[in-house]
Amino acid sequence: MKILIENLTFDTIIGILDFERMTPQKVHIDCTIDYPYSHGNFINYAEVAEIIEMTLHREQFELIETALEVLSATLKEHFPLIKELSLTIRKPNILPHCTVGVHHTTRF
Numbered sequence: 175m176k177i178l179i180e181n182l183t184f185d186t187i188i189g190i191l192d193f194e195r196m197t198p199q200k201v202h203i204d205c206t207i208d209y210p211y212s213h214g215n216f217i218n219y220a221e222v223a224e225i226i227e228m229t230l231h232r233e234q235f236e237l238i239e240t241a242l243e244v245l246s247a248t249l250k251e252h253f254p255l256i257k258e259l260s261l262t263i264r265k266p267n268i269l270p271h272c273t274v275g276v277h278h279t280t281r282f
Contacts, residue, residue: 175208175209175211175216176206176207176208177207177217177219178205179203179206179222180204181202181203182202182203182205182223182226183202183203184201184230185201186198186199186227186231188230188235188263189236189265189268190236190237194268195236199265200265201265202263202264202266202273203230203261204264205223205226205259205260205261206258206260207222207249207253207258208256208257209253209256210255217255217256221252222249225248226245226249229248238265238275241263242261242263242278243278246278256282258279258281258282259279260280262275262276262277263276
Protein backbone atom coordinates (compact mmCIF):
# COMPACT_ATOMS: atom_id res chain seq x y z
CA MET A 175 0.00 0.00 0.00
CA LYS A 176 1.19 3.54 -0.64
CA ILE A 177 0.36 6.66 1.33
CA LEU A 178 0.60 9.93 -0.59
CA ILE A 179 0.94 13.30 1.09
CA GLU A 180 1.24 16.00 -1.53
CA ASN A 181 1.90 19.70 -1.18
CA LEU A 182 2.03 19.86 2.61
CA THR A 183 2.69 23.60 2.92
CA PHE A 184 3.82 25.71 5.85
CA ASP A 185 6.39 28.37 6.79
CA THR A 186 9.57 27.40 8.62
CA ILE A 187 13.21 28.38 9.12
CA ILE A 188 15.33 26.42 6.63
CA GLY A 189 18.41 27.40 4.67
CA ILE A 190 21.96 28.65 5.01
CA LEU A 191 21.60 32.25 3.85
CA ASP A 192 21.43 34.93 6.55
CA PHE A 193 17.90 36.03 5.69
CA GLU A 194 16.71 32.39 5.66
CA ARG A 195 17.89 31.98 9.25
CA MET A 196 15.85 35.01 10.38
CA THR A 197 12.58 34.82 8.49
CA PRO A 198 10.42 31.72 8.02
CA GLN A 199 9.84 30.81 4.39
CA LYS A 200 7.25 28.67 2.67
CA VAL A 201 8.08 25.02 2.02
CA HIS A 202 6.15 22.37 0.12
CA ILE A 203 6.59 18.75 1.19
CA ASP A 204 5.67 15.64 -0.78
CA CYS A 205 5.84 12.23 0.90
CA THR A 206 5.20 8.72 -0.38
CA ILE A 207 5.24 5.79 2.03
CA ASP A 208 5.18 2.17 0.88
CA TYR A 209 4.20 -0.30 3.58
CA PRO A 210 2.53 -3.70 3.95
CA TYR A 211 -1.07 -2.91 4.86
CA SER A 212 -3.17 -5.45 6.66
CA HIS A 213 -6.56 -5.11 8.32
CA GLY A 214 -6.13 -2.91 11.39
CA ASN A 215 -2.40 -2.49 10.76
CA PHE A 216 -1.98 0.85 9.04
CA ILE A 217 -0.03 4.13 9.12
CA ASN A 218 -2.00 7.25 10.01
CA TYR A 219 -1.18 9.87 7.36
CA ALA A 220 -2.33 12.70 9.64
CA GLU A 221 0.34 11.67 12.16
CA VAL A 222 2.94 11.52 9.38
CA ALA A 223 2.12 15.08 8.28
CA GLU A 224 2.22 16.32 11.87
CA ILE A 225 5.63 14.73 12.52
CA ILE A 226 7.05 16.25 9.33
CA GLU A 227 5.87 19.73 10.24
CA MET A 228 6.89 19.50 13.91
CA THR A 229 10.36 18.20 13.01
CA LEU A 230 11.05 21.00 10.53
CA HIS A 231 9.83 23.67 12.96
CA ARG A 232 11.85 22.26 15.85
CA GLU A 233 15.14 21.61 14.05
CA GLN A 234 15.32 24.69 11.76
CA PHE A 235 17.66 22.88 9.37
CA GLU A 236 20.30 24.67 7.35
CA LEU A 237 20.37 22.13 4.51
CA ILE A 238 17.39 20.47 2.89
CA GLU A 239 19.53 17.34 2.52
CA THR A 240 19.99 17.11 6.30
CA ALA A 241 16.28 17.70 6.83
CA LEU A 242 15.46 14.80 4.50
CA GLU A 243 17.84 12.42 6.26
CA VAL A 244 16.49 13.32 9.72
CA LEU A 245 12.88 13.12 8.55
CA SER A 246 13.49 9.68 7.03
CA ALA A 247 14.99 8.34 10.26
CA THR A 248 12.30 9.97 12.40
CA LEU A 249 9.41 8.62 10.35
CA LYS A 250 10.89 5.10 10.28
CA GLU A 251 11.31 5.24 14.05
CA HIS A 252 7.66 6.23 14.53
CA PHE A 253 6.32 3.89 11.85
CA PRO A 254 8.38 0.67 11.66
CA LEU A 255 6.07 -0.71 8.95
CA ILE A 256 7.64 1.65 6.38
CA LYS A 257 9.46 -0.30 3.65
CA GLU A 258 10.19 2.63 1.33
CA LEU A 259 9.95 6.36 1.92
CA SER A 260 10.22 9.15 -0.65
CA LEU A 261 10.39 12.75 0.51
CA THR A 262 10.69 16.00 -1.41
CA ILE A 263 11.17 19.43 0.11
CA ARG A 264 10.65 22.41 -2.18
CA LYS A 265 11.27 26.10 -1.53
CA PRO A 266 9.01 28.01 -3.94
CA ASN A 267 10.11 31.54 -3.09
CA ILE A 268 13.90 31.38 -2.73
CA LEU A 269 14.81 32.01 -6.39
CA PRO A 270 12.91 34.12 -8.87
CA HIS A 271 11.04 32.33 -11.65
CA CYS A 272 11.36 28.79 -10.23
CA THR A 273 10.83 26.43 -7.36
CA VAL A 274 13.87 24.56 -6.06
CA GLY A 275 14.02 21.45 -3.94
CA VAL A 276 15.65 18.17 -3.08
CA HIS A 277 14.22 14.63 -3.30
CA HIS A 278 15.33 11.57 -1.34
CA THR A 279 14.18 7.95 -1.40
CA THR A 280 15.09 5.46 1.32
CA ARG A 281 14.47 1.71 1.22
CA PHE A 282 14.41 0.02 4.59
